Amino acid sequence: MVHKMVPNNDDACDLVQEVFINLYQNLENAAIIEYPRSWLYKVTINKCIDFSKKQHKHEKIESYNYLKDDDNSSEINENKTIIRLALTKLKKEESVLAILYSEGLSYKEIAEITGIRFSSVGKTLSRTLTKLGNELKKLQYDLY
Amino acid sequence: MTCIDERLLQKYIDGECNKDEVIVVKKHISDCSVCLQKLAEKEKVSAEIKRAINTLEIENIEIPVFNYTKSTSGRNNFKLIIYSLVAACILLFVLLFVDRKNDFHQKEIIIVQSIPREVDANRPAGDQELIIEVYDGKGHRSEYNIQ
Numbered sequence: 573m574v575h576k577m578v579p580n581n582d583d584a585c586d587l588v589q590e591v592f593i594n595l596y597q598n599l600e601n602a603a604i605i606e607y608p609r610s611w612l613y614k615v616t617i618n619k620c621i622d623f624s625k626k627q628h629k630h631e632k633i634e635s636y637n638y639l640k641d642d643d644n645s646s647e648i649n650e651n652k653t654i655i656r657l658a659l660t661k662l663k664k665e666e667s668v669l670a671i672l673y674s675e676g677l678s679y680k681e682i683a684e685i686t687g688i689r690f691s692s693v694g695k696t697l698s699r700t701l702t703k704l705g706n707e708l709k710k711l712q713y714d715l716y
Numbered sequence: 717m718t719c720i721d722e723r724l725l726q727k728y729i730d731g732e733c734n735k736d737e738v739i740v741v742k743k744h745i746s747d748c749s750v751c752l753q754k755l756a757e758k759e760k761v762s763a764e765i766k767r768a769i770n771t772l773e774i775e776n777i778e779i780p781v782f783n784y785t786k787s788t789s790g791r792n793n794f795k796l797i798i799y800s801l802v803a804a805c806i807l808l809f810v811l812l813f814v815d816r817k818n819d820f821h822q823k824e825i826i827i828v829q830s831i832p833r834e835v836d837a838n839r840p841a842g843d844q845e846l847i848i849e850v851y852d853g854k855g856h857r858s859e860y861n862i863q
Contacts, residue, residue: 576772584774648771655768673762674769679732698726698758705761708768715764 573613576671577620579656587619594619610684613677617668617685651713658707666700673697720744720751722758729759826851 574584574591594615598605605611659667665686672682682697683690708715720728720741727733728741745752835844848860 573773575774576769579772581774651768652772655772659769670765671769674766676766679727679730694727694730694732695723697730698722701726701758701762701765702722704765708765713768715761715768 573616573671573675574620576674577617578623579652583623587616587623590619591616607681607684610681613672613675613681613685621664621668654708654711654713658704658711658713661707662700662704666696666703669697669700670704673701719748720755725751725755725758726762728755729762 574587575581578584578587591612595605595612659670662670669682669686669688672685677685679690679693679697682688682693688696705715724733724737724741727737733741741755745755846862848862850858850860852858
């Protein structure tokens with residue numbers, strides 16, 4: 573999940589670590605986490621968004637270097653960069669929604685994490701996927 | 717015949733429809749080739765986008781080990797110090813003031829005013845004799861003769 577939002581491997585690992593430290597602190601302070609799975613996703617998303625904001629101060633989001641993966645294989649790397657670029661073309665909430673969808677979460681979980689009304693998840697998701705599909709096509713990504 | 721909206725199609729693809737909705741969608745696509753095509757298209761796009769985004773994932777992610785020292789232990793020590801100080805203050809207050817109050821009762825002073833001799837009515841009031849007797853807590857008597 574973190575890798576889908578943060579390209580650099582070390583940064584992603586650090587963020588996962590931070591998420592679990594956060595969880596540990598919460599459990600230690602006897603905080604009640606009603607839905608741990610959703611909670612973890614929510615904290616992860618927030619951490620990734622904060623990290624991206626900090627990162628943007630130094631590099632432009634569309635800069636190729638920022639979006640580049642550590643993967644050595646050039647073709648795979650190229651495709652990944654295109655997907656990341658397409659995701660950045662969406663609104664933040666939309667890209668988060670698409671990423672959560674790729675994780676195979678239920679609509680109920682997506683609603684809990686994103687705060688979108690349960691009844692609106694299907695509609696928002698449909699719109700987001702269409703938009704992302706169009707962006708990928710624009711970037712000449714071979715969808716199917 | 718009203719065609720199925722995007723929302724319902726997406727729900728159907730993701731298996732989020734209830735029984736009634738499933739029946740409606742199935743019945744409709746069996747009659748409507750446009751919606752059937754739309755459904756197939758949407759199904760493909762959804763699956764491909766899922767697959768594409770999942771290629772960004774790296775397996776076997778290594779989370780750095782964290783040696784987490786209890787951050788709250790410092791706070792607990794601080795609390796302990798505060799509680800100890802409060803307890804010490806209460807004890808000090810009791811020792812200084814409550815016990816001292818009892819001492820005051822023990823050191824009671826009684827002042828008795830008396831005029832032992834007959835008053836000479838012909839003399840002015842300032843020349844009259846006045847004796848004041850003072851008894852302290854131990855019963856010692858002191859006499860002050862004021863003229």
